[in-house]
Amino acid sequence: NxxxxxxxxxxxxxxxxxxxxxxxxxxxxxxxxxxxxxxxxxxxxxxxxxxxxxxxxxxxxxxxxxxxHLDGINHVYIDASADPVKAIAIAVNSKLRRTAVCGAMETLLIDRAAPPALQRALIAALADAGCEVRGDATIRALDARAAPATEVSFDTEYLDAIASAAFVDGVEGAIAHIARHGSAHTDAIVAENAATAERFLAAVDSAIVLWNASTQFADGGEFGFGAEIGIATGRLHARGPVALEGLTTYKTLVRGNGQIRP
Known part of the structure; x- marks a missing residue:
């Protein structure tokens, strides 16, 4: 220092x-x-x-x-319309590229209507890459390597090669789950249906919301803001990645020529 x-x-x-x-x-x-x-x-x-x-x-x-920000309980939601190749790559990268960063995925949400082959492939890809997946019986039925989730699993920032997983009923189910368990940090949707994706982008009240991109992009430098000092999840002044501009405030300058207000 x-x-x-x-x-x-x-x-x-x-x-x-x-x-x-x-x-x-x-x-x-x-x-x-x-x-x-x-x-x-x-x-x-x-x-x-x-x-x-x-x-x-x-x-x-x-x-x-x-x-x-206190926690980065970040979600990746895989919609039924998701491209399987994108979905698997984004889920694995979001969790495992760097597990200890604040933008790492902690919970994988899967649309119950997604193809069964994609559901199985998502859990298998994470497990194959060394991630412990925790979920209920329906998640564990997809892959024998999955472990049981506890009452606090979906409120936990693991910062490790561990992820919670759950089925949800479409995008509205994902939005509701994130509202209940999220930390307003970073959340992502993987979907080819533009209307579904736009609904997610508008309704999820997080500082960073992504469509078809890894949550690991949650970084001011990646967004072109320059070096950041952190990601703010509050709702006053700076929000999201805070760089130099976010550390400044405003002053209103008025140059008149004798004007008076009636």
């Missing part, structure tokens, strides 16, 4: 800005964290980066604005 601070300070100096604008909080001093959370008027925004305990504490105690 000290090396990173010096890099930032060097950049500030080269831009003619005060190097002291960047400060390092000593590691392990929890009292200082509490002081920052209460520093109204001194700190414009806090962006917690770390474990769930830290993010939860900031969200609960902060008296200054916060940009944060």
């Amino acid at each position: 000290s090396v990173l601070l010096e890099c930032v300070a060097t950049g500030l100096r080269s831009a003619g800005l005060p190097a002291a604008a960047a400060q390092l909080v000593p590691a392990g001093d929890r009292a200082l964290v509490g002081a920052m959370l209460a520093a109204q008027g001194l700190i414009d925004v806090i962006i917690p980066r770390g474990g769930k305990a830290l993010v939860a504490r900031v969200a609960a105690e902060a008296r200054v604005p916060v940009l944060a």
Whole structure:
């Protein structure tokens, strides 16, 4: 962290800005964290980066604005109209490209009306790639390697080679499941039916919603925003991948010539 601070300070100096604008909080001093959370008027925004305990504490105690997300319980919904090749590739990539990133898929939702061969192939592809799939009896019937799901499975961010799976009744069932269990982070639909996909895009209230693309694209750099400091799931100010523009606010400038308001 000290090396990173010096890099930032060097950049500030080269831009003619005060190097002291960047400060390092000593590691392990929890009292200082509490002081920052209460520093109204001194700190414009806090962006917690770390474990769930830290993010939860900031969200609960902060008296200054916060940009944060707590969990990435992300879903991929496979519609009955999905192209099988796309569906399998997107499901596997969304879960296993990097399991510990916040955009990783944690739950696979399968349209009950999808072809049985596709249903089996989805679970088999994940299992073949080293993912433990957890679901109810109908999911486990598709592949003997699937494990039972628990009451909390669909509310769990695994950040590991584990995924929950469930059948839903079409796109409306998927939307309802995500509304109940999702974390408003990133969700995707795989479908060839454009009307179905547009319904999903409009109804799923997440910061990032994708159609026929992996949830692993949940990254500001991938969207052309530049380096990001995180993905915000709140509904005020910046939402989704937050890059430099998301850290700025607005000022309205009015240049008149004597106008008065009647």
